[in-house]
Amino acid sequence: MSVDARPARFDRADPLIIPGSTHHVGLAIRGELKLFFADGETLDCDDVQGMSAVRSSDTVTTTPDGRPTVEVTRLMTHFHSNVTGLLIQQNPSRLNLGRLTGIAPGGPERLLPADVTFDQYLILALRGRLHINIDPLVMEAKEITVFPPIGTTFLSQGATLFYDVADLPGGIAQREPGNATPSLALASQSVCGSHLTHYIDMPSADG
Amino acid sequence: MRAPPRDLLPLVVRAARIGGIVGLALLRAVTDVRGLLSGVPPAAIAGDRLAWACERLGPAFVKIGQLLSTRVDVIPPAACRALARLRDRLTPLPVAEAAPALPAGLAGRLAEPLTPVAAGAVACVYRARLEDGRRIAVKVRRPGVDRVIARDLALFGLGARLLQRLPGLRGAPFAAVVDQLGDALTGQLDFLAEAAALRRLRADLRHHRAVRVPEVLTEFCRRDVLVMEYMPGLDRSGRGPGRRVAVVNALRAIYHMLFIDGFVHCDLHPGNLHPMPDGSVVIVDAGFHRQLADSDRLAFAAFFYRMSRGEGAECASIVLSTVLGGAAGHDASGFRADMEELVRSSTGARIAEFDLVGFAVRLFAIQRRHGYYADPHFVFPLLSLIVMEGTLREACPEVDFQMEALPFVLRGLMRPGGA
Ligand SMILES: Nc1ncnc2c1ncn2[C@@H]1O[C@H](COP(=O)(O)OP(=O)(O)O)[C@@H](O)[C@H]1O
Numbered sequence: 231m232s233v234d235a236r237p238a239r240f241d242r243a244d245p246l247i248i249p250g251s252t253h254h255v256g257l258a259i260r261g262e263l264k265l266f267f268a269d270g271e272t273l274d275c276d277d278v279q280g281m282s283a284v285r286s287s288d289t290v291t292t293t294p295d296g297r298p299t300v301e302v303t304r305l306m307t308h309f310h311s312n313v314t315g316l317l318i319q320q321n322p323s324r325l326n327l328g329r330l331t332g333i334a335p336g337g338p339e340r341l342l343p344a345d346v347t348f349d350q351y352l353i354l355a356l357r358g359r360l361h362i363n364i365d366p367l368v369m370e371a372k373e374i375t376v377f378p379p380i381g382t383t384f385l386s387q388g389a390t391l392f393y394d395v396a397d398l399p400g401g402i403a404q405r406e407p408g409n410a411t412p413s414l415a416l417a418s419q420s421v422c423g424s425h426l427t428h429y430i431d432m433p434s435a436d437g
Numbered sequence: 438m439r440a441p442p443r444d445l446l447p448l449v450v451r452a453a454r455i456g457g458i459v460g461l462a463l464l465r466a467v468t469d470v471r472g473l474l475s476g477v478p479p480a481a482i483a484g485d486r487l488a489w490a491c492e493r494l495g496p497a498f499v500k501i502g503q504l505l506s507t508r509v510d511v512i513p514p515a516a517c518r519a520l521a522r523l524r525d526r527l528t529p530l531p532v533a534e535a536a537p538a539l540p541a542g543l544a545g546r547l548a549e550p551l552t553p554v555a556a557g558a559v560a561c562v563y564r565a566r567l568e569d570g571r572r573i574a575v576k577v578r579r580p581g582v583d584r585v586i587a588r589d590l591a592l593f594g595l596g597a598r599l600l601q602r603l604p605g606l607r608g609a610p611f612a613a614v615v616d617q618l619g620d621a622l623t624g625q626l627d628f629l630a631e632a633a634a635l636r637r638l639r640a641d642l643r644h645h646r647a648v649r650v651p652e653v654l655t656e657f658c659r660r661d662v663l664v665m666e667y668m669p670g671l672d673r674s675g676r677g678p679g680r681r682v683a684v685v686n687a688l689r690a691i692y693h694m695l696f697i698d699g700f701v702h703c704d705l706h707p708g709n710l711h712p713m714p715d716g717s718v719v720i721v722d723a724g725f726h727r728q729l730a731d732s733d734r735l736a737f738a739a740f741f742y743r744m745s746r747g748e749g750a751e752c753a754s755i756v757l758s759t760v761l762g763g764a765a766g767h768d769a770s771g772f773r774a775d776m777e778e779l780v781r782s783s784t785g786a787r788i789a790e791f792d793l794v795g796f797a798v799r800l801f802a803i804q805r806r807h808g809y810y811a812d813p814h815f816v817f818p819l820l821s822l823i824v825m826e827g828t829l830r831e832a833c834p835e836v837d838f839q840m841e842a843l844p845f846v847l848r849g850l851m852r853p854g855g856a
């Protein structure tokens with residue numbers, strides 16, 4: 231497992247590379263990532279960038295309408311914003327699952343182009359406090375043609391509330407807000423311009 | 438509660454007159470073959486005739502017609518649009534008749550006589566100037582209008598209770614609706630309450646620099662006279678280069694009131710909400726307002742949060758926690774399924790294309806279909822949003838209303854409930 235393990239001619243637009251693959255990518259998120267606070271403050275974090283790693287399942291299944299679909303797991307999320315000091319990490323107490331579904335019916339060879347969606351549970355570190363989301367932050371990309379989805383627009387619908395971990399008796403593992411009042415909200419209309427840093431372990435399905 | 442015969446007679450006469458005019462209106466509606474043939478929706482024809490009848494039946498009916506025009510939860514939208522034309526532009530009460538109504542303390546301090554500005558079914562507004570140079574607006578209640586309205590409301594309530602006894606209509610909240618309309622109407626007759634609401638609105642919105650609410654001159658106000666700062670130029674509102682900025686300013690102020698303060702001006706139609714050419718906004722006439730309980734404010738905000746995330750199941754749970762049960766046979770699972778479908782189909786489109794009126798109409802229809810009636814606490818803020826959107830879209834259709842709302846929805850949820 232090394233950066234150079236893949237042959238240079240490797241084609242990321244080949245759908246057969248997706249099952250059983252793991253990738254680490256460096257991401258630069260451009261566009262809007264806004265934090266809203268109770269007192270009316272809005273923080274624009276336009277300079278968020280960082281790393282992300284995703285593994286896809288070995289098993290390709292079929293949706294009721296006949297399209298190939300594969301589960302994807304986000305293994306790592308690590309973003310930061312230099313300007314605001316915001317640090318975004320994955321909440322290790324929850325799975326960050328997603329799904330990649332081919333647009334056309336067929337077998338694994340039709341996995342691309344695809345729609346991808348991720349449910350993300352995060353920890354935001356900001357100004358000495360930690361905040362977690364209890365509702366998933368759903369990120370979606372439509373009709374991606376390469377995987378990992380480089381240069382693809384990921385959008386999240388609406389916004390997501392976050393709670394100060396200090397207000398949650400169960401800490402980062404808590405699953406219900408209980409009586410806690412949200413401490414901030416994140417709305418992202420992000421455009422991810424990502425580039426690949428390295429692959430690990432990427433067998434093709436027919437190999 | 439049996440009325441003595443002496444008092445009953447005028448009620449009977451009045452009821453007969455109401456019955457006659459409404460009957461005539463209905464007759465003209467069903468015989469409007471030309472309208473029907475030319476494709477006008479029957480609800481629009483009925484609404485049009487109803488408006489005609491209201492105008493003939495006096496202030497209570499005009500006001501009730503105006504209020505009904507906002508109730509997309511009880512009447513078909515086409516009828517609402519027809520009723521919305523019911524603007525009470527009437528002949529002003531002659532200054533000679535209005536002047537005696539002024540408190541002595543005010544009459545003695547006027548530097549110029551009253552000039553009529555606007556005249557409605559209930560009140561007339563005049564402009565004047567105080568000795569110290571301040572320009573003021575004086576809203577004078579038409580003499581006797583409170584008695585006329587009280588009589589009609591009593592009849593209306595009676596009618597609603599009778600209707601509710603009819604088989605098939607049992608459980609329908611006619612009486613509740615009439616009670617609410619009655620509250621709204623009587624509330625608008627008490628100018629001391631309106632003065633208090635204006636003061637509250639002005640205080641809550643003081644940080645919104647571009648939003649102007651007339652200052653109340655409390656010392657001159659009485660139950661039938663409201664004296665306030667005169668806001669010039671309202672006849673030029675909704676026009677000019679600044680109107681887009683004004684619309685955005687108005688939205689922010691109103692979303693702030695609704696989602697964060699829970700204080701709702703329920704009557705933000707174009708006569709009361711003025712996006713000005715210079716980018717500012719003038720809000721007048723706080724006669725019809727509501728203070729939401731914190732739990733209702735939070736439920737309302739949570740509903741929009743869930744909507745914005747496309748979470749129909751959660752939306753359904755919130756609505757179910759607020760609805761009033763209707764007749765037997767609630768169908769919670771059917772309601773949930775329909776609600777999920779509604780949210781899916783409404784949020785699939787771009788957020789800017791979200792149609793609040795269409796959404797609300799379908800929401801209310803789904804509730805009725807499954808045996809629920811909307812809780813007024815949930816309905817009033819929604820209706821006020823609908824009226825406000827109509828007003829501001831007319832001035833500037835390009836603004837993305839939902840996008841402007843989202844930060845206020847989120848902040849509303851971050852504000853802990855008071856209780
Ligand atoms: N403070 C004011 N300054 C200038 N014009 C006003 C003022 N208040 C009301 N008006 C005008 O008078 C009209 C009627 O007043 P309003 O308070 O809305 O009465 P109503 O309860 O009959 O609707 C308003 O639409 C507005 O044009």
Ligand SMILES: [Mg+2]
Pocket residue numbers: 708709722
């Ligand atoms: Mg008015």
